[in-house]
Amino acid sequence: MKDRRRFRSRAAALLTTLILAVAAMLTGPAAPAQAAGTLTAAFTAQENGSWWKGTYVVRNGGSAAVTGWTLEFDLPTGVTISGHYNGDATVNGRHVTVKNAHYNATVPAGGSTDPFSYWFIASGPVGTPTTCTVNGDKCDGSPDVPPSAPGTPEVTATTARSVSLSWPAASQGDYPVTSYEVLSEGRTVATSPGTSVTVTGLTPATRYTFTVRAKDRRGNAGPPSAPVTASTVDPASDPVPPSAPGGLRSTAITSSSVSLAWDKATDNVGVVAYDVYRGAELATTVPGSTTSATVGGLTPATAYTFSVKARDAAENASPASNALTVTTDDVAGPGKYLKVGYFAQWGIYGRQYFVKNLDTSGAASKLDVINYAFANIDPVNLTCLAGVTKGTSGKPQDPDEGTGAGDADADYGRAFPAAQSVDGVADDGWGKLRGNFNQLKKLKAKHPHLKVVMSLGGWTYSKFFSDAAATDASRKKFVASCVDVWIKGNLPAYNGAGGPGTGAGVFDGIDLDWEWPGAEGHPGNHYSPNDKANLALLIKEFRRQLDALGGEHKLLTAFTPADPVKIQQGWDLSTIFESLDYANVQGYDFHGSGSDDSWEPKRTGHQANLYRDAQDPYTFDFSVERAVKTYLDAKVSPRKLTIGFPFYGRGWKTVADGGVHGEWQSADGAAPGQFPEEAGIRGYQNLLANVPNMTIHHDEQSISTYGYTGAGGQWWSFDDTWSIGKKTDWVKSKGLLGAMVWEMSGDTPTGTLMQAITTGLAGRPGTAPAG
CATH class of the missing domain: 2.60.40.10 (Immunoglobulins)
Incomplete structure (x- = not known):
């Protein structure tokens, strides 16, 4: 701060220095230099025949440069804008908000935005916009004129603990009136968006005096109205x-x-x-x-x-x-079935699967909900992590595989070219929302029935769930951060993208993919015997904060295990469905082998069987039927459950025939995968195209599909149209909610498997296939 006064004595100067030093110690470091109120904006209009040009030149009258400016103004009645230049503009009715472009963000001291000032192309009567502000201050630099005082309030009703009031509206000052405050004894006791309100929480048989004042959209409060008095009812007067x-x-x-x-x-x-x-x-x-x-x-x-x-x-x-x-009705609606599909954030790389592919394959028209996988948890703050670009190690058994990892570039930083864009329009490269998020907004605009939820966690991002859920305070903090960044869309700044509200409208809810509460899951994951109770409280807190947002109902879902042991360890089925809209029950990965020959490298096995296979040599029973029975036995509504379908296969190599085409036979580790770091896994389309000489078999007893290349070759377990048809019949026979897919990139370019799910879930409930 620069003090323009000239002091007459050295002692006075020293005293001021000491005061400033003490103030700095008490208040902490000064905020970044930005001379508040030094910016103004001047408007000019130029007619050009059938259209006219409006220009705002932002000037800085201060002694320090200002970086970052936002213009807001209201268009004259009858004026529409068809183009914006040198600024990122949004139009809501007549109200226009303009944020600086990256190249004219800094306005030097004593300078202006010329020659790169914001301008627009308009049609309609030429006129100067009204209510102009720049960085929240009036464009002409004058102080705000607040609203007038409202008319004298009138008492319209009283009870023992409330008084109802109404009043004539205040006159507008510089900005429209957006609310009224009711005051009593200098304290605000009620607020209202209109000209009436009921003041509650009063004491019976007590006399009160009230005044009302108006506030405009900038927060300017006008003078109070004349007072009105009222007495609450004495309960003794009417027993x-x-x-x-x-x-x-x-x-x-x-x-x-x-x-x-x-x-x-x-x-x-x-x-x-x-x-x-x-x-x-x-x-x-x-x-x-x-x-x-x-x-x-x-x-x-x-x-x-x-x-x-x-x-x-x-x-x-x-x-x-x-x-x-x-x-209440279920999410799908009476007689209908829900179809949920995961879109993998990283699919835009090696898989070359973009949000656009959801549209061109026909999947977007068939899906109801898209789960975006995945969001991580900040390892230090225990909040929803966003705005970082840090890859994973690529080593599946590394305990820190997912710690602090994220991909803000894929999420909202990457500028997709026209060929990879849902609507064929390329990202401009400096927009505040790009990447997958912008494409998801475009997809929702093209398919208005679609909902998109942000999935938190997953196999490598579940490490800190236990910590975030451990206390009431940590739960509230964690949920608030997730709502703030993913639902309100307050994305952290990243490479010119992000900022307050930039991600609003992308996500319609939250999906919890904690793998697994009460059990380790990925190596290095934190877990506790208290996880089960804490998860139930975390789900309740998510429901509370999502509902508190108001507006359209926000989805709250969860990915839940098929393993009865994991269900018992971490999921309180008696309470969590009071808050969850539905759960996506894992219907795959019952058997498999990984990149480091972990898990079950020495024996093949079905990964997504509907029923237990009579030839299954394992003592535990993994099947879709067993998983669903665990939930239904706990009195969970069947219309709260979808079943997971894999759009990928799990495979083994050097598999003996055993006279049964390799089923449940000895093997020597995972088969080569679609990617070097993912041995034993191939997307359905990749599997069909890249495993030669594979004969497909259907196990009628367990409802399983598998492929075998012959003695000593590869053996793969996966779903195809046959098994999907059988399993969707079963889903309908049990009255379940529908199907979930992990994950969409595995399907064929024409959406063969997605079509099979859609066809299978169409029509009336069927009869369960024999098992």
């Missing part, structure tokens, strides 16, 4: 409660809400409100003139019990109405 409401009934049901109606109650004075209860919890309150309500924030395919009580002005509550139990 008679209302009668019980009757005929409680459901009028509409969705997957996340129930609409209710009831017959009105009677009272000797009058009913002022109805309280709607969900179980013992107050769900919502409606005025006494209303006999209907909608309760939101519910979980799909879940039974809820409701009741209603009437209340009078003296706070007397009636007896409860009849209890009504209602089950």
